[in-house]
Amino acid sequence: MYPFSFTKAATTREALNAGRNGGRYIAGGTTLVDLTRETVEWPETLVDISDLPLREITVTERGGLRIGALVSMAETAANRKVRTTYPVIAESLELSVSAQLRNMATIGGNIMQRTRCTYFRDVTAACNKREPGSGCAAREGFNRMHAVLGTSYACVATHPSDVAVAFAALEASVHLLGPDGERQVPFADFLLRPGSTPDREQAVRPGELITAVEIPALPRPLKSGYLKVRDRQSYEFALTSAAVALHVRGGVIREAKVAAGGVGTVPWKLPAVEQHLIGERPLEALWAAAAAKAAEGARPLRHNRFKPELLNRTVERQLRIVGGTK
Known part of the structure; x- marks a missing residue:
């Protein structure tokens, strides 16, 4: 057992x-407690932030x-505004972990969670995320669940969050708050x-605290x-997944937002699909071509x-579900 304060x-x-003094923030603890128990991480000081006033979901001026980072x-997923305005968020949460973990885990903790790569969590295996310079056992090991996009020689682990x-x-x-004040980081630059340098996973500076995630109007x-494709229907990480949002006006797609999970070292935005x-008109042939x-x-x-083929099929299926055909 490793002592900690x-x-x-x-x-x-x-x-x-x-x-600022080196403490590690903890709220739901659904990731950090596991990593500490497995001796993957050895925090010297844990700082419980569960009482901070970061538990609201609000509509922005725009x-x-x-x-809020501490909203579970x-x-x-149950919030009426989330469900009616951005169902993709509610669905991605409901297709995640068990109901018990969803009640404990926070939004801030979810996006800060570390990979579920078995070699990362096996302290006897080589892993550059855990021990920089030690190598990546996954490259030559069993890598069925690993990434095919955004990989490097140093790491092929996927990001697990839905x-x-x-x-x-x-x-x-x-939104981040730290010793130097507040700042806002686009999600594309956050992970x-x-x-x-696979050991550096988020653009969080020492001592900074996540206060909120903001979704633009x-x-x-x-x-x-x-849509999440997995080996079993409950409590399983994605082989592939697709988040799709479409704005159709006058019979033409005016806005398209598409990203994939289970295939990238980070959640993978798909600008070529969007463009x-x-x-274009939402016709049957469009979905497969995109x-x-x-x-x-x-x-x-x-x-x-x-x-790669499973990803294409997953994205096509979700485009059909969200966009429909005429």
Whole structure:
């Protein structure tokens, strides 16, 4: 057992002071507790932030949504405004972990969670995320669940979050508060591709605290949804997934937001698919033609060569579900 200290922050200022001194923030604890138990991480100080006033979902001045970092996954999925305005968020949360974990886990913690790569969590295996410079056992090991997009020689692990795929598609932003004040980071820049530094996974500076995730206002009407393909129907991570949001006016697609999960080292935005859709009529032939661009640049490994084709089919299916045909 590794000794550690524990403190509970009553105010944001107390949390930031503890974080500045090296404390690790914890709320639901559904990821960090597991990693500590498995000795993947050894935090010296845990800072409980569960009492901070970050538990609201509000409509922004421009008509978007701001979800507090400490709102639980279950509360977010059940929120009327989320369900009616951005169903893709609610669906991605409901297709995630068990109901018990959704009641505990927070939105801020969800996007900060670390990979479920078995080699990362096996402290006897080589893993550059856990121990930089040690190698990547997944490249030559069993890599069926691993990434085919955004990989590097140093790491091929996927990001496990479902709701992060929805946030990526909707071009959300993350609000951060730290020793230097407040700042806002586009979601596309928040989660980092591994490159040569896979141990650095988020654009969070030392001592910074996530306060909210903001989804911008998008044109109405907006139809959206989330599709997750997995080995079993409950409590399983994605082989592939697709988050789609479409704005159709005058019989033409005016806005298209598409991202994929289960295939990238980060939630994978699909601009080529989006561009193929915009300005087109939602006809049957369009969905397959657009989805054929989803896996461009994929680099499959020995055991996941099926993923590019599965990704194309997943995106096509979800475009059909959300967009329909005429």
